[in-house]
Amino acid sequence: MCEANAYLKDGENDILFMESVDTIEPYENGLKLVDIFGKQKFIQAKIKDMALLNHRIILEKTEL
């Protein structure tokens, strides 16, 4: 399976925000993440970078 884990950048650390993410799309002024089970999470953030072979997506909080 080709899902990835989404981490939220917090200074020097990356905090796990959601596992097994399938889709990410814009939602209002942030992002909607949906995992492979259909569970949704919303976050006021943008996609900073990703490494698909490592199954990592890094999100970064955005200002309101």
Place this chain on the structure above:
Amino acid sequence: MCEANAYLKDGENDILFMESVDTIEPYENGLKLVDIFGKQKFIQAKIKDMALLNHRIILEKTEL
């Protein structure tokens, strides 16, 4: 393999920009994409959305 194809949004169409993308990271005022063979491409764009199980990443051009 869990690479994805990156498409550039052009109105109603999505134009294939790069195949077999592994990593995407910010670069200057756009993005640097690296494929599984190590080839690099740069684009003045942001990540709009993605569907990993479908191996699709949609990029959107940004203004200078």
